[in-house]
Amino acid sequence: MNAPYVSPPPVYAAVSLARIAAMLLRYFYLLRSSWPRLAELIYWPLVQMLMWGFLQTYLNRHSGFLAAAGGSLIGAIMLWDVLIRGQLGLSVSFLEEMWSRNMANLLISPLRPGEFLAALMAMSLVRMFVGLVPVSLLAIWFFGFNLWGLGLGLVAFFANLLLTGWAVGVVVSGVILRNGLGAEGLAWTLMFLLLPLCAVFYPVATLPGFLQVFAWMLPPTYVFEGMRAIMFEHRFRGDLMAEALSINAVFIAAACFAFLRLVDSARRIGSLMAIGEYRPPATTGMVTKSSIETCA
Amino acid sequence: MTAMTVSDDTPAIEVEGLTKVYKALTAVAGISFAIRRGSITGLLGGNGAGKTTTIGMILGLILPTGGIIRVLGHDMAAERHLVLHRINFESPYVALPNRLTVRQNLRVFARLYGVAAARRRIDELAVDLDLADFLDREVGKLSAGQKTRVALAKALINAPEVVLLDEPTASLDPDTGDWIRTRLTAYSRSRAATILLASHNMPEVERLCDDVIMMKAGKIVDRAAPQALIDKYGRTTLEDVFLDVARGTGIAGAMVDPP
Numbered sequence: 001m002n003a004p005y006v007s008p009p010p011v012y013a014a015v016s017l018a019r020i021a022a023m024l025l026r027y028f029y030l031l032r033s034s035w036p037r038l039a040e041l042i043y044w045p046l047v048q049m050l051m052w053g054f055l056q057t058y059l060n061r062h063s064g065f066l067a068a069a070g071g072s073l074i075g076a077i078m079l080w081d082v083l084i085r086g087q088l089g090l091s092v093s094f095l096e097e098m099w100s101r102n103m104a105n106l107l108i109s110p111l112r113p114g115e116f117l118a119a120l121m122a123m124s125l126v127r128m129f130v131g132l133v134p135v136s137l138l139a140i141w142f143f144g145f146n147l148w149g150l151g152l153g154l155v156a157f158f159a160n161l162l163l164t165g166w167a168v169g170v171v172v173s174g175v176i177l178r179n180g181l182g183a184e185g186l187a188w189t190l191m192f193l194l195l196p197l198c199a200v201f202y203p204v205a206t207l208p209g210f211l212q213v214f215a216w217m218l219p220p221t222y223v224f225e226g227m228r229a230i231m232f233e234h235r236f237r238g239d240l241m242a243e244a245l246s247i248n249a250v251f252i253a254a255a256c257f258a259f260l261r262l263v264d265s266a267r268r269i270g271s272l273m274a275i276g277e278y279r280p281p282a283t284t285g286m287v288t289k290s291s292i293e294t295c296a
Numbered sequence: 297m298t299a300m301t302v303s304d305d306t307p308a309i310e311v312e313g314l315t316k317v318y319k320a321l322t323a324v325a326g327i328s329f330a331i332r333r334g335s336i337t338g339l340l341g342g343n344g345a346g347k348t349t350t351i352g353m354i355l356g357l358i359l360p361t362g363g364i365i366r367v368l369g370h371d372m373a374a375e376r377h378l379v380l381h382r383i384n385f386e387s388p389y390v391a392l393p394n395r396l397t398v399r400q401n402l403r404v405f406a407r408l409y410g411v412a413a414a415r416r417r418i419d420e421l422a423v424d425l426d427l428a429d430f431l432d433r434e435v436g437k438l439s440a441g442q443k444t445r446v447a448l449a450k451a452l453i454n455a456p457e458v459v460l461l462d463e464p465t466a467s468l469d470p471d472t473g474d475w476i477r478t479r480l481t482a483y484s485r486s487r488a489a490t491i492l493l494a495s496h497n498m499p500e501v502e503r504l505c506d507d508v509i510m511m512k513a514g515k516i517v518d519r520a521a522p523q524a525l526i527d528k529y530g531r532t533t534l535e536d537v538f539l540d541v542a543r544g545t546g547i548a549g550a551m552v553d554p555p
Binding site: 014016018019021022023025026029030033034096100101102104105106107108109110111112264267268269270272273 | 316318323348349352355356357358359377380381383384385387389390391392393394395396397400403404405407408409410434450
């Protein structure tokens, strides 16, 4: 071997932006190397926007009320997509490590769990914007709906939806780390549990009384109510956004705590040594990305 | 090669009463050992002997039920993050992302480990481990032997003082396996680095290791230099010694209370 390169004395850093940047670089390389991964970011938001946009167009022709609330369905579906993309963006980046059997390499590196989560959240933001920006521009062209016209409210909506998406994504990642890829289905389906409760397409008052209690515990409910307030009443409800932010703070803290506990539990049962081993999703029979990659 | 001076006398790895119990199964039963700096130590044992669990606990991937682990003088339960950038690990059961090229993977890990001159270190590893021809090829498109060399490059990216290897030459042809062993010996000797490797490959352990820890059913049943073990058991190869220990034959069968 050559004369050894002697690295400078290692310096311990409790939190390192360089390590977060290293993870972002890893995901950037991955996206750059795979056009299907990039296309997938745009494909589903585009399909949703077109489907709900045409439905909106149809309803506008037959209902004066909905015509007056122009774009509420497209707006709802695009904001719902922010929520689901926030969670999926985080979960998919996490799953990439599981599929590639790279997780043990990361867990024995100096990367701290908080840095890993920060990188996953940042990637979720990148992935969401890669999907949403072109689709929102197409929505203006196709249906005359300008999501960006929601103005400052849009920033508050995005922030709250992303925070909820990340909280769910962090918990799901912890569960997958603890239980292996057999739990992967949760990453693709868990968020849909919120769909009827968050009053995405209808006011929360539509729900039965007991469900309204649960609905108001979920930050996205405040966002979708806020969106309708802008569209129907032309006013921005800052109070709703502040309440959503408070609940999100609790959600994020609880999710990070749960993640750390799940990592500890995984270490206790020894599942981190078996990460990436293929376990068929026997309970659901779902065809997931991991099963596809295993077959490939 | 430039030999480095070992200034610190504390063992590279120190384990006291290490235990791992999974419900009714005791995977590791209160083992204790110390590994001196700059040595290459083999962890030998049959399937289920507790080798991988021991390595997993040293790395922090598995939480011990009891006992103490110190690596480079740091208690791994409380100070794991103070030592992670000074150690590394390689196993055929852990992989690098297939879609990234070799260079991209090494760049990412160099940054994670805080390697100051990452480009220089990658170039150096490319020469040492003969990676230059496929440095810009995706890892998924490499042969098993090339992947092992890349995994080894990742394990050496931070010039670690302690390297843990889990069956480093499993599934490799004899020529590639021999090539890897030569590189590992050179690395350990040139940097006074400590290597702990779990292996089923007896000739590999015989050739590489200064010291061998033999495990059976979660316990250490013997420990000595390879030749000393061969002499002690009155055998001609380490493989015969391994079989005696695994089957409880020869003098291994006569041992009531293993050392």
